[in-house]
Amino acid sequence: MRIPSLRRFYDLIFVSICVIAFILAMIPLAWILIEIIINGISAFSIQLLTNLPRPAGVPGGGIANYIQGTIILVAIASLIGFPFGLFIGVFLSEFKEHKLVPIVRFFVDVFAEFPSIVIGIFVYVILVRGEIFELFGVQSICIGAICLGPMGFSALAGSISLALLMIPIVSKSVEESLNLVPVSIKEAALALGMSRWRTVFSISISYARTGILLAYILALSRIAGEAAPLLLTVLGSYYWFSGLFDRIGALPLAIFTYGISPFEDLRAQAWVASLLLILAILFLNIGLKILIRRRFAW
Amino acid sequence: MDAILSVRNLNAWYGEKQVLYDINLDIPRYHITAIIGPSGCGKTTFLRCLNRLHELGQGNKVKGEVYFNGKNFKGNIYDPKVDATEIRRYMGMVFQKPNPFPMLSVYDNVAIGLKINGIKDKKKINEIVMNSLKKAYLLDEVKDSLHKSGASLSGGQQQRLCIARAIAYNPEVLLMDEPTSALDPIATSKIEQLLVELKKEFTIVIVTHNMQQAARIADYTAFMYLGKLIEFAPTEELFETPKNELTERYITGKFG
Numbered sequence: 001m002r003i004p005s006l007r008r009f010y011d012l013i014f015v016s017i018c019v020i021a022f023i024l025a026m027i028p029l030a031w032i033l034i035e036i037i038i039n040g041i042s043a044f045s046i047q048l049l050t051n052l053p054r055p056a057g058v059p060g061g062g063i064a065n066y067i068q069g070t071i072i073l074v075a076i077a078s079l080i081g082f083p084f085g086l087f088i089g090v091f092l093s094e095f096k097e098h099k100l101v102p103i104v105r106f107f108v109d110v111f112a113e114f115p116s117i118v119i120g121i122f123v124y125v126i127l128v129r130g131e132i133f134e135l136f137g138v139q140s141i142c143i144g145a146i147c148l149g150p151m152g153f154s155a156l157a158g159s160i161s162l163a164l165l166m167i168p169i170v171s172k173s174v175e176e177s178l179n180l181v182p183v184s185i186k187e188a189a190l191a192l193g194m195s196r197w198r199t200v201f202s203i204s205i206s207y208a209r210t211g212i213l214l215a216y217i218l219a220l221s222r223i224a225g226e227a228a229p230l231l232l233t234v235l236g237s238y239y240w241f242s243g244l245f246d247r248i249g250a251l252p253l254a255i256f257t258y259g260i261s262p263f264e265d266l267r268a269q270a271w272v273a274s275l276l277l278i279l280a281i282l283f284l285n286i287g288l289k290i291l292i293r294r295r296f297a298w
Numbered sequence: 299m300d301a302i303l304s305v306r307n308l309n310a311w312y313g314e315k316q317v318l319y320d321i322n323l324d325i326p327r328y329h330i331t332a333i334i335g336p337s338g339c340g341k342t343t344f345l346r347c348l349n350r351l352h353e354l355g356q357g358n359k360v361k362g363e364v365y366f367n368g369k370n371f372k373g374n375i376y377d378p379k380v381d382a383t384e385i386r387r388y389m390g391m392v393f394q395k396p397n398p399f400p401m402l403s404v405y406d407n408v409a410i411g412l413k414i415n416g417i418k419d420k421k422k423i424n425e426i427v428m429n430s431l432k433k434a435y436l437l438d439e440v441k442d443s444l445h446k447s448g449a450s451l452s453g454g455q456q457q458r459l460c461i462a463r464a465i466a467y468n469p470e471v472l473l474m475d476e477p478t479s480a481l482d483p484i485a486t487s488k489i490e491q492l493l494v495e496l497k498k499e500f501t502i503v504i505v506t507h508n509m510q511q512a513a514r515i516a517d518y519t520a521f522m523y524l525g526k527l528i529e530f531a532p533t534e535e536l537f538e539t540p541k542n543e544l545t546e547r548y549i550t551g552k553f554g
Contacts, residue, residue: 192467193386209401
């Protein structure tokens with residue numbers, strides 16, 4: 001049958017609008033990418049990856065400690081945040097009839113939309129300045145020889161604030177992945193005499209493992225680029241990592257402090273830091289995803 | 299009659315809706331009992347009450363008794379002191395749609411039931427897995443793909459894999475929910491032959507849509523209608539001289 005020419009015309013208009021909108025939206029994105037790649041590569045040198053920062057104007061400075069710092073912060077945040085996110089996700093998906101589920105879901109949804117700087121200020125007040133101890137009317141709490149007091153600006157406080165950002169992202173995606181596990185698979189396990197918990201942990205999670213790992217990567221790439229909560233919790237450092245309770249550097253902090261500095265050489269380093277961060281996130285999102293899909297698909 | 303399961307006054311609900319009414323039935327040991335009836339008559343629910351799977355659905359409820367006269371368990375499986383997980387280990391279940399675990403290999407699909415039941419000896423597991431696959435007439439077809447995913451097999455092979463999984467941990471009763479409804483005639487006939495073979499070792503309860511299937515393989519047949527058990531008799535008797543008018547009308551195809 002011939003399609004009436006008027007309908008073809010409408011079709012053409014609609015498709016053109018979509019294409020134009022796409023191109024307009026891509027221009028700034030492509031621009032950012034190109035700008036970062038050009039500036040990043042032109043300022044790149046191996047010593048940047050191996051040396052500690054030096055004052056502006058002194059040659060040979062690097063951003064190695066920021067790279068190390070970001071890796072450490074993200075790793076500790078994962079250790080804290082991922083298990084919490086996983087368990088909350090399991091609870092939301094597998095125990096739907098539980099009274100607490102609507103309340104937990106509400107908090108997870110709210111938390112997921114929270115501005116990260118608010119999480120930062122929260123951790124700053126509670127842990128960095130240690131107002132949690134004031135609640136109990138003490139300066140610090142001692143258990144045997146271990147004393148906990150206000151943390152000050154520290155790697156641990158920074159990791160905790162990143163973990164708080166990570167929890168709702170992980171738990172929502174874990175919940176969604178577990179919801180995709182067919183009932184027939186769970187029933188097969190239950191009919192074999194598996195307990196409910198064992199069904200969740202050895203069948204459902206294993207079935208949904210691709211989705212769960214992708215959830216983790218999504219959360220990682222979100223927190224790796226966060227600067228706002230770190231400004232309030234770790235403040236940054238020019239030295240190597242020296243302990244959980246010491247200040248630590250991080251790539252987003254380097255971008256922030258160097259990017260607005262008046263010195264040409266420091267601004268160039270900010271471009272390299274941006275490039276590294278973007279490459280890391282691209283690697284996580286594209287490389288690892290392909291790897292996981294291949295390795296864990298059945 | 300030596301009954302392995304004696305169902306007494308069994309009632310079941312989906313939320314507020316009652317789907318089984320006062321079912322009384324004795325399932326004979328080492329025989330095939332078929333449950334037939336039109337769609338929605340409660341056949342599947344009845345089957346899922348026998349291994350306490352029905353109660354897991356949100357809002358579902360069961361009232362009544364099911365006495366299980368097994369080797370390792372004697373008594374009412376609905377006794378509040380009884381652990382439903384334990385009961386399910388004495389029964390194997392095969393579902394309407396083949397549901398092997400896709401993330402596990404063919405081999406592990408069968409081995410998993412053994413691991414749940416606490417068998418750790420690798421040699422013993424291997425022996426039982428091979429034996430179960432053989433009993434399910436699947437070994438010859440999968441012996442080169444034991445380490446491929448359970449989902450890589452054809453539909454009929456998947457269903458036989460599910461049967462191998464269900465018999466591996468040596469349950470006493472096999473509960474089968476329309477196990478051939480998703481399969482073609484050749485796969486169906488393979489599974490029917492298999493069931494006749496398996497009744498030497500297991501008691502089989504099979505829900506089926508297909509009256510010919512019941513007539514072909516079942517020793518006893520129960521006819522259910524609107525959540526009630528209408529008639530239960532040796533298969534020949536039920537099909538040739540039904541006592542209830544509803545049964546007669548159903549098996550002659552006047553409704554259903």
